[in-house]
Amino acid sequence: MITTELVRRIRAASDGGDDVVIAMREIAARALPDGVTSDDDFEVLVGAFGSESRTLGYLRRLAELTEPQDDGLRDAIQRVSTFAERVRDNGLSHVLQVIFENSHAYMDESEHLHAFTRAVTTSFSGRVTFANLNYDTLLLSGLLSVCSSSEVADLGHGGKKWTATRTDGTKIKVPALRESKHDFKDSQRIRLINLHGSITYWATKDGRAFAKLSREHLEDLEQWQGVRDGTTSLRPVVVLASQKDKSAHVQEFPFSLAYEMFVDALADSDHWLIVGYSFRDVPVNAKLQAEFNERALEQKPRVLVVTYGDDLSVREIERAFGWGQEDGSSVNWLTVVRSGANGVETTEEWADFHNS
Template sequence: MSDTHVAALVGNGLSISVNNQMTLRSITTEVVARIGESDGDDVSVAMRGIADRALPDGAGSDGDFEVLLGAFDAERRNLELLEVLSAATGQRDDDELQQAIRRTARFAERVRDSGVSHALEVIAERSRANEESSGALREFVRAIVTEFTGDVSFGNLNYDTLLLASLLRECKDEVADMGHGQLGGELTIAHDWSIAGYPLRQCADDFPATHRVRLLHLHGSLAYWDDGTGTHLKISRDRVTPELWRAVRDGNCSARPDVVLTTQHDKATAVEATPFRLPYEMFGTALRGSTHWLIVGYSFRDAPVNKMLRESFDGHELPKVLVITHGDSPTRSEVERALGWDPECDGNANWLSIDREGAAGAHERHRWSRFVR
């Protein structure tokens, strides 16, 4: 029997199965609280003003996470447009105006970086799973890599390292992520503080052919950083400390986390840039080459991800698709629509199965059995 390939798209629901404080609403509530408690410098005052304007009544839904972080990024992007506009209106030579715009843009970047650092710090703290919960995740991961003997490609939408930790426990010698296996870079935080890192892979050929399990962080990771000069590195999880987040907020380092944290509108542009373009391309290739698609804890509300799914599904020999969620969302019609399937024209989606009991123990339920056989 030939090997069977699987492409597994993983969203926030998988992290929630490990720690129920990983819901986006809960994270947003904590981020807003920390912003409110932050020191009274100009950046903190600006952050509180933006947060109050974006979420005047606090966090009421998972979607507010993107609203809040998108609001911080929008201020920076608006100033980029202002600089273009000033040039287009013949004011390119107005040095005083240009300098004022650039100063304000740098300030907006600090505000954005502070907001992002608060969010990622909360995620980092809460992604340290207890043994029982992480054990359930490892069992699920073990079932996936054992059942599918061909290529196993994970497209991870989470910023935490929970899935990576489980993969390293279950199949360390078979897994490769975006980081090269040998140290070869250095992330400079301050003149007397640097962190050794692994350069991120730059093309598909950089992944070792001997490793059939690939972890592709589509929107970045707590451990992925831009050193400020365009060099992208992975650092060890244990080096992602409160002191590192504080350095980002204080404006004392040029390094920034490599993550996509912006509005849906701007995500489409962000994922075309390095280092996100490569994992998107590779996961799209994995989808088109896999007979089985496993989608875990994903809301089907992310436009670039839905586009990738739809384009990979179109013209593809119908894969078997198992969606694992918790509760009534997403609906079957929402899944079909995201994949470009029209029941009136295309008939019943017999290829699709939905398990609504959550990720924990999913490999022990009957829908999993039907999916893998």
């Protein structure tokens, strides 16, 4: 379990008693007071570290508002802000490094992913948009394995480059992130939008430049350690936040662009395939519900929800779309597959979905 490994690394970090590590451990202990028991703990834990970003924003604004003559108070606020930044960077770098290493480990078990992505991209002749909530690169790798690279695009810009400095001081050219949906070409039929960022999306600390680093750049792990040591000026661009804070985070670039494209994709499509989603993400649910409710009854999209087991009820799904009991049965637009994503493309439900 990723959560277990993450907690183990936090507990093992810097036994010398560094104040930042002590604070990081306390945040983890407070987020998981009863120990690591389920996958849900991961969202709770990363949300605890992600909330430090909001704290930093408040502290910096407070420092700006402090009376100019009160140098001591302003300096104290700045010291606290700097400390909170180090705590956040340490926590988030551990989170994303564990995700990166785990996604690399699963690359050899990709047959099911390739079969799934091949089925999705070949079953529909128009534009196919994948809106991904994971931070890893597994889906992108799957798409590039079964599709022509010229028709696949994510937020990484193929034309614009940005110069990044590695932790050893060497300069490399990396793709800049796209700034607008107009940066995508019409020929790029398969689009991947990481709604909450990716382990490969990074930015300068001042937030003025955004780029996509390669897996090779992250492979030697120096970049993750550089974040913790403060030897790199780059920071990962991801939404790691509690549900309470997430709505505010996604209004910032590049997440705002990803959500804009998500809304456009929902509006342009009559087939919505939802895989492995718990329907607990407030910003995502809001976009799904807004577009669903915008359509007349006879124009509702065909929705195929792929989950595993019986934990997610049909009623929960209906509520996420704004479909009330007074609206009657959802059978005309909703189908649920409970056997998981592996092999879903071979089921009768899939055949009915893409042929409708």
